[in-house]
Amino acid sequence: xxxxxxxxxxxxxxxxxxxxxxxxxxxxxxxxxxxxxxxxxxxxxxxxxxxxxxxxxxxxxxxxxxxxxxxxxxxxxxxxxxxxxxxxxxxxxxxxxxxxxxxxxxxxxxxxxxxxxxxxxxxxxxxxxxxxxxxxxxxxxxxxxxxxxxxxxxxxxxxxxxxxxxxxxx
Ligand code: GLU
Numbered sequence: 001x002x003x004x005x006x007x008x009x010x011x012x013x014x015x016x017x018x019x020x021x022x023x024x025x026x027x028x029x030x031x032x033x034x035x036x037x038x039x040x041x042x043x044x045x046x047x048x049x050x051x052x053x054x055x056x057x058x059x060x061x062x063x064x065x066x067x068x069x070x071x072x073x074x075x076x077x078x079x080x081x082x083x084x085x086x087x088x089x090x091x092x093x094x095x096x097x098x099x100x101x102x103x104x105x106x107x108x109x110x111x112x113x114x115x116x117x118x119x120x121x122x123x124x125x126x127x128x129x130x131x132x133x134x135x136x137x138x139x140x141x142x143x144x145x146x147x148x149x150x151x152x153x154x155x156x157x158x159x160x161x162x163x164x165x166x167x168x169x170x
Contacts, residue, residue, distance in 0.1 A: 002043045002138055004081060005073035006031065009066060009092070010053040011085025013115035013126045026052040030119050031083060034130055043138065048073060055085025058092075066092045067099040070110055074100075079109045079137035083130070086114045086160055089146060090167075093155045097144040109140040113148045116165055125149065 008014065008031045015024040029049060050069055051062065066082065073080050084092055093112050100106040113133035119126040129148035136147040144155040146167050157170045 002079070003046065003077045004043050004079055004134065004137055005046050005048055005077040006035070006081045006083070006134075007048045007050050007066070007069055007073065008083045009051050009055070009058075009062075009085070011055055011083065011087075011089075011114045012118050013083055013085075013113075013129070014052055015054075015118040016120050024118055024120075026054055028052075030126075031130075034119060034127060037127070038131060038134070040134065043134070045134075046073075046077065053085070055088035055092075058085075058088050063088075063092050063095045067095040070096045071099055071103060071105055074105060074108050074110070077108070079111070081130075081133045081137050082110065082112045083133075084112050084114050086116065086167075089114055090155075090158050090160060093144055093146060093158060097155045100144065106144070107142050109137050109142055110144045111137045111140070112144070112146045115148070 010026040014030045016028045018025040070080050111133045113129045115126040115129050117124045133147045146153050159170050161168045
């Protein structure tokens with residue numbers, strides 16, 4: 001059994017419709033619903049619900065906390081998946097890479113993923129991206145990556161191309 005830690009931090013993938021405001025908000029634990037619908041034989045997933053934020057609202061302390069949590073989780077897991085808002089995903093990705101390199105702890109794969117459209121929407125890309133990340137974490141070499149939209153990119157040097165709505169290498 002591969003032991004995978006799944007850290008959730010929020011982002012579009014976890015947004016749900018908020019009837020009170022008439023908009024989308026980061027409120028509910030959407031990932032658990034998604035996980036219940038996936039066939040994940042051969043892996044044991046530990047859920048770490050760290051925060052549920054639009055990544056545009058993340059502070060430097062939030063990015064540092066994500067890096068520290070990944071570092072800690074790697075000690076007793078074979079790999080880590082981080083679900084994150086795409087707008088600041090690369091900030092956390094670089095923070096994780098810097099911390100793991102500094103601590104000489106880059107010994108396993110860390111995969112960031114997210115989605116451009118919420119899980120609640122009919123045309124969501126969330127299940128595809130989560131599935132890709134959960135497969136990538138089982139087969140990639142040690143490193144920090146983003147996996148979604150049928151591509152895997154290694155940090156450092158990943159950026160979000162807003163015009164194309166996808167991640168690219170700088
Ligand atoms: N601004 C949101 C975030 O970064 C939405 C972007 C997204 O997740 O795709 O959390």
